[in-house]
Amino acid sequence: MMDIIEESLDTIYGTPPAGTDALNRLQNNVQQWQNAIWYDALRDSPVGPLLVAVGNHGVIAIEFGTDETGFVRELEARHGVTAFRSMDRVSEAISQILQYLSGDRKLFELDVDLRDLTDFQRKVLEAAAAVPPGYVATYGEIAAGIGKPKSSRAVGQALARNPIPIIVPCHRVVAADGSLTGYSGAGGIETKAHLLRLEGATIA
Amino acid sequence: MGTSNKKPQFDILVDAHAAEIYRYIWRMLQNEQDVEDCLQDAFLKAYLAYDRLDELANFRAWLYRIASNTARTRLRGRLRTGILLSEELVDSGLPIEQQTQNHLRLEAVKNAVEALPHKQRESLILRKYQELSYEEISTILDTSVESARANVYQGLKKLRAQFEIADSMAAPNLAEEISEVGQ
Numbered sequence: 386m387m388d389i390i391e392e393s394l395d396t397i398y399g400t401p402p403a404g405t406d407a408l409n410r411l412q413n414n415v416q417q418w419q420n421a422i423w424y425d426a427l428r429d430s431p432v433g434p435l436l437v438a439v440g441n442h443g444v445i446a447i448e449f450g451t452d453e454t455g456f457v458r459e460l461e462a463r464h465g466v467t468a469f470r471s472m473d474r475v476s477e478a479i480s481q482i483l484q485y486l487s488g489d490r491k492l493f494e495l496d497v498d499l500r501d502l503t504d505f506q507r508k509v510l511e512a513a514a515a516v517p518p519g520y521v522a523t524y525g526e527i528a529a530g531i532g533k534p535k536s537s538r539a540v541g542q543a544l545a546r547n548p549i550p551i552i553v554p555c556h557r558v559v560a561a562d563g564s565l566t567g568y569s570g571a572g573g574i575e576t577k578a579h580l581l582r583l584e585g586a587t588i589a
Numbered sequence: 590m591g592t593s594n595k596k597p598q599f600d601i602l603v604d605a606h607a608a609e610i611y612r613y614i615w616r617m618l619q620n621e622q623d624v625e626d627c628l629q630d631a632f633l634k635a636y637l638a639y640d641r642l643d644e645l646a647n648f649r650a651w652l653y654r655i656a657s658n659t660a661r662t663r664l665r666g667r668l669r670t671g672i673l674l675s676e677e678l679v680d681s682g683l684p685i686e687q688q689t690q691n692h693l694r695l696e697a698v699k700n701a702v703e704a705l706p707h708k709q710r711e712s713l714i715l716r717k718y719q720e721l722s723y724e725e726i727s728t729i730l731d732t733s734v735e736s737a738r739a740n741v742y743q744g745l746k747k748l749r750a751q752f753e754i755a756d757s758m759a760a761p762n763l764a765e766e767i768s769e770v771g772q
Binding site for chain 1: 632640694699745
């Protein structure tokens with residue numbers, strides 16, 4: 386026998402709507418999330434504030450500073466997808482960066498996404514990434530290493546536009562005389578020197 | 590950083606379970622805007638946590654668990670809403686007094702369900718309407734299987750007790766009595 390409670394409960398809870406619209410919107414959102422870029426801000430790191438962005442293929446950008454709006458605008462324009470702020474998604478990258486900056490980590494275990502760069506830029510960054518911590522290479526050596534011995538200046542430019550500083554160690558590339566020319570991070574050359582000292586490199 | 594190969598892509602999970610989770614959230618919140626917001630919210634949380642989820646986890650129960658927490662947070666933050674009456678109920682051809690009485694009864698039952706401790710309320714909905722096993726309910730609500738069973742039983746018993754009193758009252762005042770009980 387159906388009692389009044391069961392009958393009322395069935396009326397209230399028995400027949401939910403199909404929710405087609407809500408479910409369609411959810412599917413669209415999921416598509417967007419799966420293609421999205423996720424970022425988070427690191428307010429105080431030993432080298433000042435950082436913005437870190439991660440896509441589905443790995444870390445995609447690191448920027449010194451706090452200009453979140455500019456960072457997002459550039460990411461979205463460059464990659465044509467939406468950027469969302471998320472602590473969760475970026476936490477692994479951020480924690481490795483912090484470990485590295487506090488001297489507790491030598492090598493990063495993160496994928497990096499360099500797919501939107503030109504072949505030349507990518508080769509330069511890969512060559513820089515091959516320089517082990519504690520060592521430096523010169524622009525000329527990188528240029529020679531990628532088979533373009535005359536292009537040290539272009540190598541310098543490619544490194545200056547490194548979208549993923551710190552993790553892709555453009556700071557390990559120095560001038561022929563060993564001097565630390567140019568670093569686009571906050572604090573400029575001082576930051577470059579800081580990173581190299583952290584890694585135990587001998588600085589000229 | 591991508592999801593492990595052994596886990597299904599997240600959108601596959603959404604295709605498989607979103608409609609069921611929608612019905613669950615609807616049963617919990619019963620307010621269209623809240624239901625939609627909560628659905629999107631719950632799946633975003635799930636998406637963000639998916640990389641860290643063990644590949645052997647029960648994905649369905651895990652989604653339920655996130656939906657349950659998200660719905661509960663939303664319930665806490667809102668005022669009670671009136672019941673969502675389906676069309677046929679409003680236009681049932683019954684005399685207007687009868688309709689009013691039915692409406693008040695449903696309102697009272699709904700209020701009484703919402704006043705139940707959350708584990709009793711959720712266990713009841715999960716068992717009776719989402720048709721989950723006690724074992725699944727215990728995973729979702731983080732209780733023992735026995736507690737899940739007891740929660741369903743206690744919840745129903747509490748509701749019956751409230752409305753038995755009302756039922757035994759004089760019929761013409763039924764609606765009034767019930768709505769007082771339900772406050």
